[in-house]
Amino acid sequence: MIDFSNLDTDKLWEATYETFYMTLISLTGTFVFGLLLGLLLYLTAKDGLWENKPINIITATFVNVFRAIPFIILILLLFPFTYFLLGTMRGPNAALPALIIGAAPFYGRLVEIALKEIDKGVIEAAQAMGAKTTTIIFRVLLPESMPALVSSLTVTAIALIGYTAMAGAIGAGGLGSYAYYAGFQRRAFDIVLICSIIIVLIVFIFQFIGDYLSKKLDKR
Amino acid sequence: MISIKGLKKIYKTKHQDIKAVDSITLDIDEGEIYGVIGYSGAGKSTFVRLLNRLEDPTAGSIVIDDKEMTSLKGNSLRLARQDIGMIFQHFNLLWSRTTEENIAFPLEIAGVPKKEREERVQELIDLVGLTGRETSYPSQLSGGQKQRVGIARALANDPKVLLSDEATSALDPETTNAILDLLVDINQKLGLTIIMITHEMHVIRKVCDKVAVMEAGQVVEQGQVIDVFSNPEQEVTRKFVEQLMTNTEEDDSLDFVLEQAKEGKIVQLHFAGESTNDTLISNVAKSYDININILQGKITQTQNGALGKMVIQMTGEKAILAEALNYLKNTSTAVVEVIRDDD
Ligand SMILES: Nc1ncnc2c1ncn2[C@@H]1O[C@H](COP(=O)(O)OP(=O)(O)O)[C@@H](O)[C@H]1O
Ligand SMILES: [Mg+2]
Numbered sequence: 001m002i003d004f005s006n007l008d009t010d011k012l013w014e015a016t017y018e019t020f021y022m023t024l025i026s027l028t029g030t031f032v033f034g035l036l037l038g039l040l041l042y043l044t045a046k047d048g049l050w051e052n053k054p055i056n057i058i059t060a061t062f063v064n065v066f067r068a069i070p071f072i073i074l075i076l077l078l079f080p081f082t083y084f085l086l087g088t089m090r091g092p093n094a095a096l097p098a099l100i101i102g103a104a105p106f107y108g109r110l111v112e113i114a115l116k117e118i119d120k121g122v123i124e125a126a127q128a129m130g131a132k133t134t135t136i137i138f139r140v141l142l143p144e145s146m147p148a149l150v151s152s153l154t155v156t157a158i159a160l161i162g163y164t165a166m167a168g169a170i171g172a173g174g175l176g177s178y179a180y181y182a183g184f185q186r187r188a189f190d191i192v193l194i195c196s197i198i199i200v201l202i203v204f205i206f207q208f209i210g211d212y213l214s215k216k217l218d219k220r
Numbered sequence: 221m222i223s224i225k226g227l228k229k230i231y232k233t234k235h236q237d238i239k240a241v242d243s244i245t246l247d248i249d250e251g252e253i254y255g256v257i258g259y260s261g262a263g264k265s266t267f268v269r270l271l272n273r274l275e276d277p278t279a280g281s282i283v284i285d286d287k288e289m290t291s292l293k294g295n296s297l298r299l300a301r302q303d304i305g306m307i308f309q310h311f312n313l314l315w316s317r318t319t320e321e322n323i324a325f326p327l328e329i330a331g332v333p334k335k336e337r338e339e340r341v342q343e344l345i346d347l348v349g350l351t352g353r354e355t356s357y358p359s360q361l362s363g364g365q366k367q368r369v370g371i372a373r374a375l376a377n378d379p380k381v382l383l384s385d386e387a388t389s390a391l392d393p394e395t396t397n398a399i400l401d402l403l404v405d406i407n408q409k410l411g412l413t414i415i416m417i418t419h420e421m422h423v424i425r426k427v428c429d430k431v432a433v434m435e436a437g438q439v440v441e442q443g444q445v446i447d448v449f450s451n452p453e454q455e456v457t458r459k460f461v462e463q464l465m466t467n468t469e470e471d472d473s474l475d476f477v478l479e480q481a482k483e484g485k486i487v488q489l490h491f492a493g494e495s496t497n498d499t500l501i502s503n504v505a506k507s508y509d510i511n512i513n514i515l516q517g518k519i520t521q522t523q524n525g526a527l528g529k530m531v532i533q534m535t536g537e538k539a540i541l542a543e544a545l546n547y548l549k550n551t552s553t554a555v556v557e558v559i560r561d562d563d
Contacts, residue, residue, distance in 0.1 A: 119312070121310055122313070124308075125312035125313075128272055128304070128306040129377075130298035130299060130301035130302040130326075130329055130330070135329060140314065143316040144315065144316050146316065219315055219357040220359050
């Protein structure tokens, strides 16, 4: 019988806070870099507004390479880079570079797909009105794909919550860390269980907010 | 107003070169509604997209309002485009914007200040008959209403030219007529030059002053709508006229008509641009003591009057009949052809 006797509520709250912190900060970074990567892929593609084969190939290669590396290995691979940036390998901040570099290419591909869904006719109408490409990006491409960008961000956020737990297991803090060190390693399975429940709740919250926003933005 | 010379567009694909537009030369006057008709694949869309440089021509020149379009680049091209409105078959509205926000978009692009923008948008909404639908999203509008938004948006920056690529092809006949009426209304109110691309004869006959018939990238016939369609020289043109008149059936039944109407003169009237015909028949009947029986007729109205023919039977005293026939020949511009004289 599990009796939750091993549970330290303060530690649990701290771990939950750290998970939220890592998820939200890395999600913000992923949003910005992913959007840039997605736009770059879309705009430089054949018949794109900024058709440019070399840049398209470089961007696509970057995206494919970093999507191919399993996250746990990516963290190890980025050890020197993270150390150079932050001067430490421990704590929630140390996980951020790996989280962003791991998730941004994934989100970038989803952004590219969302942009491809936009009706070419609308872009053409904007061109016929004499719009600049930057105007088309900010007033046509992004607003018209917003519901898809938001639902893709939701998918990415949920992947990121999973990544934070993995990062936690190698010292970044958060619920993954608490479950692994305080729970698994000390055979305190009540801690593992409660951490799982909280992570599931966090995922549900993100999914709920994402679905709500995406639906509200969609005027189609 | 618009002068096009030797305009050519060749698409190079892996297997072959497609001559989408092949040496088109034509002039369009200010304030005219100029129709371009042709079957699917004739090159109509390519032609109209060359005019605002959505496509770059392979050769030729386009002068719109004294501006050579083919040499424009970058900012000057964008500015020139603001003087050319365009409407589309599938409307191409931004679904994320309301009616008023869609109409405001070209004004934002042109850098019109917010206050002026709002006033102009309201004017346009009233002009196209969308009052009350300002805050609706495109998904909440009917096809006809969406095209009205498209038209308002195209007119926002006071263009001199409006390009319309199959703007009514996705609409039902009734809505098509309402949109065509609106375009004629705008043409008259604003003196706007309109280029109407279509594959439907009905559109040409209802709104256009002049027409060019396109086939395989070339303009095979052009001129006043009445002239081109009352006297078609090319096979394509004839097919389009048939679409409007369905002549074949009529010729067969003429014999039948002649058998039925045994007495009097049988006269065929060919109308081509006559506008006083509305009262022609009743004038004859009133002025002369004869009976007129309409046996057969197929007449359609164009911007420059009626197009078609009518077969009538005239019975009465011989001398009066002859006078009435003279009256017909002299007062109307319709071609009068006596099919069977009385004897
Ligand atoms: N981007 C393109 N690349 C290659 N061929 C094209 C392209 N656009 C149009 N065409 C070809 O040019 C011809 C004319 O097309 P289009 O102007 O769309 O005709 P229409 O509008 O009269 O139906 C067609 O044979 C079409 O397949
Ligand atoms: Mg077309």
